[in-house]
Amino acid sequence: MKTLKFIAISALLAAANTVFAHSNQIHEPAGPMTQETQEQQAWGVAGDARSALRTITLNMGDDMRFSPHHFSVKRGETVRLHVVNQGQIMHEVVLGTQASLHEHAQMMLKFPGMQHAEPYMAHVAPDTSEDLVWNFNRAGSFDFACLIAGHYQAGMTGTFTVTE
Template sequence: MATPTDPLRRALLASVAALPLAAAAHGPQAHGTPSHRAAPPEQKPWGIAGDPARVSRTVEIRMGDDMRFRPDRLTVREGETLRLRVVNRGRVMHELVLGTPEELAAHAELMKKHPGMEHDEPYMAHVPPGRRGELIWHFNRPGDFAFACLIAGHFEAGMVGRIRVEPAAQEKTP
């Protein structure tokens, strides 16, 4: 004997039965592979995610448990794309995050309140002890910017560096 909920039950079962087909239609490739459409890079005041094919130079930045970056100052020409190779020579997790001094300070405060917060942006490299990571960044805006380790306590201990992006050379008119 049919009950008033039978049509609802049938619709629910039909939608559940279709789930494997929908998942298979997505394809067997993992996210981030060429078949997956990634969100376009987001313009930030300090630049935009870079194209690995357009890297003009690689800069190695070392981090240590003395809460310092080496080098802690970089000069970049507007329009340059850098590969920042970040090496953790310490015994604890460190990271390198690009940004404005104000945004980095605000993010550091947030990290103190939520020390286990996970995030993954193209302007961040989280590097376990004894390992290395990298990020590729296109510096398309001139100005004074910064990089820092925002793990709770590291920023406050002075784990900060500076980046000066010099304006692209202006063409001189005769």
């Protein structure tokens, strides 16, 4: 019986290791956004790059800070976030609510190699940039953060406001 439990636990750990493998690799976008792939979030929905009329550059670096650490958009606006990693290590930006980011950050501490690719995040290798296109269709105050283990805890966070 102990052998069976050991085999089952080993298989689960091996599967988790495969699913949560996260390294300095850049994650490719899931493909073109269609109505089926656009999942509404509290802070908006994936945007179509052709609809983005404005670009906001978000710089991030090894000082564990974003610049700017706050930006504002109008409800319904589709914006291209041009995310620039000026540091020497991998960083990411993830849009969300305080609660969703905190929960995800806790998962990243437990599984630091976790692989994830959602339209509301961009993983950016050192000295490179990525674009994240988002339609901010819900008004309110929201957050963004780098959730790589230790970065969020070091204060690598910011806020954004979606106005009517």
